[in-house]
Amino acid sequence: MWGRTLQFLPRSKDREGLLPWVIGVMLFLCALSVASAVAIGTGIERWSRDLASNVTVQIIVSDAAEREEQTNAVLRMLNATPGVESASVLANAEVMALVSPWLGDLPIDANLPIPSLIDVALDGTTPINMAALAERLEATAPGARLDDHQEWLSQILDLASVIQIVLTAVVAMVVLSTIAIVIFGCRAGLATHAEPIAIMHLMGAEDSMICRAFDVRYLIHGIKGGVFGIIFAVLTLWLVSNMAADVGEGLVSSVTPDVSMGYWLLLLPLVAALLTMTTARLTVRNALRDMM
Numbered sequence: 001m002w003g004r005t006l007q008f009l010p011r012s013k014d015r016e017g018l019l020p021w022v023i024g025v026m027l028f029l030c031a032l033s034v035a036s037a038v039a040i041g042t043g044i045e046r047w048s049r050d051l052a053s054n055v056t057v058q059i060i061v062s063d064a065a066e067r068e069e070q071t072n073a074v075l076r077m078l079n080a081t082p083g084v085e086s087a088s089v090l091a092n093a094e095v096m097a098l099v100s101p102w103l104g105d106l107p108i109d110a111n112l113p114i115p116s117l118i119d120v121a122l123d124g125t126t127p128i129n130m131a132a133l134a135e136r137l138e139a140t141a142p143g144a145r146l147d148d149h150q151e152w153l154s155q156i157l158d159l160a161s162v163i164q165i166v167l168t169a170v171v172a173m174v175v176l177s178t179i180a181i182v183i184f185g186c187r188a189g190l191a192t193h194a195e196p197i198a199i200m201h202l203m204g205a206e207d208s209m210i211c212r213a214f215d216v217r218y219l220i221h222g223i224k225g226g227v228f229g230i231i232f233a234v235l236t237l238w239l240v241s242n243m244a245a246d247v248g249e250g251l252v253s254s255v256t257p258d259v260s261m262g263y264w265l266l267l268l269p270l271v272a273a274l275l276t277m278t279t280a281r282l283t284v285r286n287a288l289r290d291m292m
């Protein structure tokens with residue numbers, strides 16, 4: 001029965017040879033967009049959570065002795081503050097490493113007015129009023145400045161949200177484009193094989209029999225294209241993850257798609273095949289209803 005339904009769709013003059021490749025490209029773009037959106041959401045959430053659990057206090061005083069005195073006073077005040085887990089002063093070498101991307105590699109004894117930086121770790125359970133803490137710091141040490149990263153972090157989160165919206169729109173457009181391509185291919189196939197279909201109708205063939213032939217054809221197209229697209233998507237994610245690992249820890253690596261994400265991406269070829277087959281069935285069924 002299956003062989004009979006496929007006889008009016010000859011392979012020798014198949015005009016749909018490019019359809020699996022088009023589906024593969026669409027699935028490749030869709031997989032990268034989905035993986036990137038998920039990775040950005042997970043990475044930014046993890047990164048912002050780490051920043052939210054830490055604040056930085058700068059002691060900006062030109063005189064070294066006074067700066068050290070204010071630093072010690074701030075350390076005593078912070079260690080006595082509820083909600084503060086620990087407070088430690090960064091070494092000059094660590095401070096120079098932080099500013100080296102802008103100033104270059106400078107020696108520690110370059111006679112630069114380097115501020116004291118205090119890394120404050122919060123316990124995450126006791127709420128802290130940052131405005132009140134800033135006022136207490138200023139009262140304890142006039143040269144103290146509190147940086148809780150909130151303003152800068154909010155800008156990063158807003159940017160990440162916009163990127164996720166754009167990637168979601170890309171996924172939606174790719175899916176709609178794939179459906180449109182399948183509809184166009186089905187209508188072209190029906191127009192090409194209109195005469196054999198009319199003869200099969202005269203011989204008593206039902207619409208479900210004709211639809212089944214297109215189901216099989218487009219299911220195979222969807223599987224071929226899906227496998228092609230997902231292989232290249234996983235390879236691309238693997239390459240990007242390795243490049244990000246070479247860059248090192250930080251914002252870039254935290255929002256990079258992880259190669260482990262490829263495991264659930266392997267389900268996308270099945271989704272592409274089912275979407276292609278379902279679209280083909282609905283298109284052929286509606287077209288056959290109009291032809292009767």
